[in-house]
Amino acid sequence: MNEQQRARRPGGRSARVGAVVHQAVTDLIGERGYGNFTVGEVAARAGVADSSIYRRWGSLESLLADVALARLNARSPMPDTGTLAGDLRTYAAQVAREITGPDGLAVVRLAVALSGNGPQGLGAGDDLLAERMRQLQSMLDRARDRGEDPPDALDVLDHILAPMYIRVLFGLVPLTPDYIDGLVDRLL
Amino acid sequence: MNEQQRARRPGGRSARVGAVVHQAVTDLIGERGYGNFTVGEVAARAGVADSSIYRRWGSLESLLADVALARLNARSPMPDTGTLAGDLRTYAAQVAREITGPDGLAVVRLAVALSGNGPQGLGAGDDLLAERMRQLQSMLDRARDRGEDPPDALDVLDHILAPMYIRVLFGLVPLTPDYIDGLVDRLL
Known part of the structure; x- marks a missing residue:
């Protein structure tokens, strides 16, 4: 896959998961404030498995830092x-x-x-x-x-x-x- | 009780409860960060009943504002x-x-x-x-x-x-x- 093809396909499953998880975190912070939700609740909101979040970010803290x-x-x-x-x-x-x-x-x-x-x-x-x-x-x-x-x-x-x-x-x-x-x- | 007597006795049970509850809140924020503790945990740390905190401050949010x-x-x-x-x-x-x-x-x-x-x-x-x-x-x-x-x-x-x-x-x-x-x- 060359650069142009990559540019046409910025998505893929990994990017989609990243986007929905980031949005879920932003929404939950807006609704409840920092510190008032769990990895499980982020996962449920994003429609992904808890294990997908732990595998990629390791912890809620790392995920929050990534979003910021x-x-x-x-x-x-x-x-x-x-x-x-x-x-x-x-x-x-x-x-x-x-x-x-x-x-x-x-x-x-x-x-x-x-x-x-x-x-x-x-x-x-x-x-x-x-x-x-x-x-x-x-x-x-x-x-x-x-x-x-x-x-x-x-x-x-x-x-x-x-x-x-x-x-x-x-x-x-x-x-x-x-x-x-x-x-x-x-x-x- | 005149002003001078009041000045000599700033304490009493209410002031003592206020002081220990404020300190418990400050300690818990330092240890766990904001949002990571309950009224029950503040009460336990301060050695007072949950009901004493709710009666005086109404909610955790009001108590936190009072401390700040x-x-x-x-x-x-x-x-x-x-x-x-x-x-x-x-x-x-x-x-x-x-x-x-x-x-x-x-x-x-x-x-x-x-x-x-x-x-x-x-x-x-x-x-x-x-x-x-x-x-x-x-x-x-x-x-x-x-x-x-x-x-x-x-x-x-x-x-x-x-x-x-x-x-x-x-x-x-x-x-x-x-x-x-x-x-x-x-x-x-």
Whole structure:
């Protein structure tokens, strides 16, 4: 099977199971909150066997980390607009859209829950954060290569991501375009 | 019983029950994470009857909100140093000490969990946030009365509290005095 054929057939049983299980987890977090459901309930909702979940993810904690990673990373690719201000504004707007969308609060709360939930959860949260920070650093490195003077990745976390995460968690929404651009302008 | 006598006897059975139940909740959150214990388990840990908890707090959710409120409010009174910079630095350092202390992560995670956990949890989170914002606004109002030019309370949330909360949740600690003062200086 060559690349083109693979692109035409992204599915297959494994991908379908992945998609329905991820959606079942997102739905259950939205309905019940983190920590209030079991692997068995995920399996029942997704219409797959418990053993399929344990074989693929090993534990509920690993499955939850996989869902959070997929949502926060794959769905918000890093922009490359040609300017630092443009990149940061686009990036901030993407994150805002993701975390204020239908499943947004569930995803943010999942990331938070994983970040402090014992060694396994902590590890999952660290991976999540490390991957996100790596992508962000690449964007900032491109700005430096163009001769711009980018902030540190941790400053972006502190003054763009953290305010948006906390406002979503505390229900202080919507995040308006003016508010989001204001966070970027203040940082730059 | 006059005021002085009351002050000498802050305890009594009700206060003792309150203290042991609060500590049991804090311990269980630290050990198991939010959402992974019942009223019965809190009661057993505290050495009181289930009915005592239901009579006083009504539900696990209300009890959790009460614990979060008590920890985040009563233990961090607002400073009054005579200058805005002094007040904000002292306040930020107090919050940092509370959220990086032995039970700090548990308290922050509890506040986050309550903030998005359905109508009852959301209401508890709203109360928590509203009370915190009211105290903060009083401090900022005093600065304005002195002729200083204070930021909005929401700017303090966005650029001092949110970064510290997110760093604790993501395990990016310690929060050093330089880091905390830097957040204040950047905002002012």
